[in-house]
Amino acid sequence: MRVGEEHRGTRRGMRPIRRYALCARDAGDPMEKLGLIALGGALGAVARHGLFLASARLAAGGIPLAVLAINVLGCVAAGWLAATLVLRQDGGEGLRLFALVGFLGAFTTFSAFAVENLELARQAGIGRAVLHALLHVVLSLGAVALGALLAR
Secondary structure, three states: OOOOOEEEOOOOEEEEEEOOOOOOOOOOOOHHHHHHHHHHHHHHHHHHHHHHHHHHEEEOOEOOOOOHHHHHHHHHHHHHHHHHHOOOOOOOOOHHHHHHHHHHHHOHHHHHHHHHHHHHHHOOHHHHHHHHHHHHHHHHHHHHHHHHHOOO
């Protein structure tokens, strides 16, 4: 019997029942790992879309803030989670795959940032697009550092 399995009786004998624990040290076979990433990614994408819809009208000085807010929030969470999992060695591979690779990988979206920035350059000029890009990079890096600091 492997970690995370228990046996339940049936008329034909015992069969293993697998429990999928996100905090197990070893996430298991490759399909289980892909499943954790896919589930986290699906939930992260839905969360990103919901937050984007809720904050789509946020802007300051003609600079859109919805995707920036999503990326900064995701980077704080990524910094905290990475520091918690790596520095403290808490949790396990399953939690890392589900939350960091899957959920936060889909939640934060630099591809959306790039498209948004290109559109901003076309509509508002290169100056605003450069400011927008700098805000994303500087605030996201700061957010990762803040998340890591909060984990300590």
